[in-house]
Amino acid sequence: MKTKPNYIIFILLFILPVCVFSQHTITGKVTDGTNPIPYANVVLLDNANKIISGSISEDDGSFEIKTKAGDYDIVVSFLGYKELKKSISVKENMDLGTIILQSGGNDLDEVVVIGEKKLIERKVDRLVFNVQNSVMGSGTDAMEVLTVVPGIRIQNDQISLIGKDGVRVMINDRLVQLSGEELSTYISTIASDEIEKIEVITNPSAKYQASGNSGLINIVLKKATIDSWKNTIIGRYIQRQVPFYNLQNNFTYKKGKVRMLANINARKENMIFKEDIKSVFNEGRWETFRNIDRNRDLFTGRFELDYSVSKNTTIGVQYYGNFVDANKDNTGDTFIRTTDFALLRADSPSTFNATNNTINAHLISKLDTLGRKISVDLDFLNYNSIQEHNFLTNEFDENGDFVEINFLGMNKTELDAVNYSARVDVEHPIKKLKLSYGVRIGYVENESATKFVDEITGTPVVIADQTDNFQYKERIEAVYASASTSLSKKLYVQAGIRLENTHIETISQRENTKAKQDFLNVFPTFYIWYKPNENNSLSMNYGKRINRPGFLLLSPFRFYINSFIYSEGNPFITPSINHNFELTHTYKGKFVTNLFMSYVTNGFDVILSGDEDTNETALITDNFFNQFTIGLSESYYAKIFPWWETSLNGYTYFVRADFNGDSNQNSIADVDQLSYYFKASNTFTLDSKKKLKAQVSFWYDSPFVRSLYEISESHSLDVSLRYSMMDNNLNLSAGMFDIFNKSANTRVSNINNIRQEQRYFGFTRYFRLSVSYSFGNKDLQNRERDFGNENERNRF
Secondary structure (H helix, E strand, C coil): CCCHHHHHHHHHHHHHHHHHHCCEEEEEEEECCCCECCCCEEEEECCCCCEEEEEECCCCCEEEEEECCEEEEEEEECCCECCEEEEEEECCCEEEEEEECCECCCCCCCCCCCCCCCCEEECCCCEEECHHHCHHHCCCEHHHHHCCCCCEEEECCEEEECCCCCEEEEECCEECCCCHHHHHHHHCCCEHHHEEEEEEECCCCCCCCCECCCEEEEEEECCCCCCEEEEEEEEEEEECCCEEEEEEEEEEEEECCEEEEEEEEEEEEEEEEEEEEEEEECCEEEEEEEEEEEEEEEEEEEEEEEEECCCCEEEEEEEEEEEEEEEEEEEEEEEEECCCCEEEEEEEEEEEEEEEEEEEEEEEEECCCCCCEEEEEEEEEEEEEEEEEEEEEEEECCCCCEEEEEEEEEEEEEEEEEEEEEEEEEEEEECCEEEEEEEEEEEEEEEEEEEEEECCCCCCEECHHHCEEEEEEEEEEEEEEEEEEECCCCEEEEEEEEEEEEEEEEEECCCCEEEEEEEEEEEEEEEEEEEEECCEEEEEEEEEEEECCCHHHHCCCEEEEECCEEEECCCCCCCEEEEEEEEEEEECCCEEEEEEEEEEEEEEEEEEEECCCCCCEEEEEEEEEEEEEEEEEEEEEEEEECCEEEEEEEEEEEEEEEECCCCCCCCECCEEEEEEEEEEEEEEECCCCCCEEEEEEEEEECCEEECCEEECCEEEEEEEEEEEECCCCEEEEEEEECCCCCCCCCEEEEECCEEEEEEEEECCCEEEEEEEEEEECCCCCCCCCCCCCHHHHHCC
8 A cells, every 4th residue: 555655656757758748739820911921910719619738929920839639729810910710620740731821801709819929039140129119119219229138238228239320210020221320319209119039149241331430220020900190299309518409200101002101300409528538748738628619400311212113012101301511610729738738729610501302213013922022222312511619719818818819710611422223132042942132223423512611810811731622433343142941950051252342542632633543342251150959059240341431531621629629530541350250149039148259350430630739630541450359248137027128238348459550540549448348227117007117227337448449438327207198109208318427438559659649529418308299090000111222322
């Protein structure tokens, strides 16, 4: 009798594993007849209509359900499609093949989701943040969601990737041709309820233009429904030292074969910036303290229209316009702390007017049901600007008495640039190989003129050596190919190559010179992804990129701050080359560990160059350094409680920057630094109806180096509240940002044995109040398309 319990335990230990491993697997793929449908609900019901198991389809539409033998009903559903129900008898593993959903279904009153995506997933070339599973997935906007996505940094409404100089943003794989404040304002019009996921691509593939060392952020929106429209109005008030106003309207429409988007944005900015420049010469210290009061009116408009010619072919046009009217009052004092003390007091008001018009025409055609597709883009861009500076510098002695007018003049610059480009992209799957390839050709012509007038004698005199007409012509021909395949269920690889042939011609009327450059660059990319089990994934990638200087940096024009400090363009800047390598481990969709390395050759940056003979300080962009970076980052994202979600990011990195001897400067001191960065962002849901949310974020950046500058530490604490009403259609938010006003940096360099310090900053502490109201059919989501000349646009 004593052996009975042992016998029962033995039976249980034997039978339970058998029961577990006797389960069968049901697989299949959900499509709309042409494209896969990701995130479709797949539910298994018994004869009593009780849910036995379920899953959500993957990005490629595939799904997998485990269950024991028996008779069931399988139900497949997705918003905007008719529900499909099918009876099956499970006796062994089953492959249901392709399940096609028909469009036109009604919204379900209640949707039961059995499977749930992890908050964080790792794909072969990107990190995926599933917004739908986050507290931030409802009642906020896209900018607020980005603050909690691992690897993304938001500072003063500027978006960047940690470890990168910048970032480009895509909506549904289409680049948004905005940057800076315009970009952040536009992204704020996207409600978090519309977002399915956000993809962070730190090393873009060969398909994307190789220019720039920035990564990509792809905001993937939920699938749109037909016969729908939506309008969102947003108003913002920002208070720094002076107020800032913004009003924006975003309208989207889709009915039948027509899709339309119209966006207008008006801003009235009042900003105060400060700049400190300190130079230590042998004879003494020169200190300049500038105050820049800028008033700017900005109006932007975007219009898109797509028409479906047939089920497989769409044609469309889009327009983007940007109009700027700005004026600045630059005042400043320069203290010359030598044996002959002097004070230079400068006043240099300026005006700036610019117009940017971009037009795109495109065609997208699906060639067959196997996934082959062709895309054609034609683009035109025209940019015009006029900038005028007036300079007055008075000299005072050590007692504050007026001595003389030290400097009096006027500088006027006009710029006119055009860009034409054409691009063809093809997706061509061959059995298990996903192949894509394409070509692009772009042409830019930039004509600019500057005139400097000396007025110190009372009679205006044109200074010949500072007056010029400059032409810059650039033609880039590119071709690329990329292929990816699954070597097994656990191993996936992707490789690509991009060739860019560049022709540059510059003409200077003043110097009576004409220069040409021709060079061919090869940009390889490689990715490998391995998933040994459900909780772990490993990925590795390598990419080579090029960083081309902006067109304004290439214009050889001089702008004076006072008679001893000026900035000047450099037509001889050449592109830098960047090599990037990453090794990433993701655990349970919560922890992301990343080892990264990069090497920049022929890097360019602004040089604060001092001259001992003239005591002049020049701000000139030049190629002068090579830089090596290696670092380790760790990200953690989790729901601590249903009402508390946290995102923690930390990384440490070492940078070594060496003077490469190619600059006109005699010597620049090498720099190296071990640095670290930490960010904590917490979101709290403060009521049971999830209408009131609070966000508290803090980041700290230790001293670091970039190019050959030593940059000081900085940090920021941000606190905001958001209240949603009327089914999340009306949203109010308010917040204080950079509460301690500590997010500005100081840059220090040692050039030609002259120590230079520069600190340029706005009043970074501010209060923001915003109101947004949406009406119409909420089911409509945007589908942005990029302009084919996005690289050239970003260089203006």
